Each structure stands twice: as structure tokens, then as C-alpha cells.
Amino acid sequence: MMLSRNLLSTGLTRAKKLAIVFGPKKAIGxxxxxxxxxxxxxxxxxxxxxxAELASG
Numbered sequence: 697m698m699l700s701r702n703l704l705s706t707g708l709t710r711a712k713k714l715a716i717v718f719g720p721k722k723a724i725g726x727x728x729x730x731x732x733x734x735x736x737x738x739x740x741x742x743x744x745x746x747x748a749e750l751a752s753g
Contacts, residue, residue: 699727 704727708715717724 699723700730700732701728702733704728 704717704724708717
């Protein structure tokens with residue numbers, strides 16, 4: 697599920713002046729009630745350690 701509580705919360709808290717949330721009420725409600733955190737496959741830890749290969753060269 698793309699919508700989750702943590703992603704919605706992140707988007708709202710990062711808004712500097714205004715956040716507009718639109719979509720079906722049911723979908724937003726599902727996002728608010730969704731408390732499961734899915735594993736994100738990023739290379740952040742490797743980038744921070746300087747071990748990730750750069751795709752651009």
C-alpha cells in the first residue's frame with residue numbers, strides 16, 4: 697500500500713506553509729489507520745558509509 701501513516705505524517709510535517717491533502721476520504725482514512733511499517737529498500741546506509749556505487753559514473 698502506497699499510503700501509510702508514516703508517509704502521510706512525513707509529508708504533512710515537512711510542509712513549510714501549506715499542505716493540501718486530497719483524495720477519497722476512504723483512502724486517507726486507510727492511510728491514517730495503517731500503522732504497519734514496510735521495509736524500504738534504499739542504499740542510504742551504504743551511501744553514508746561511502747560504499748555505494750554511483751550510477752552516473
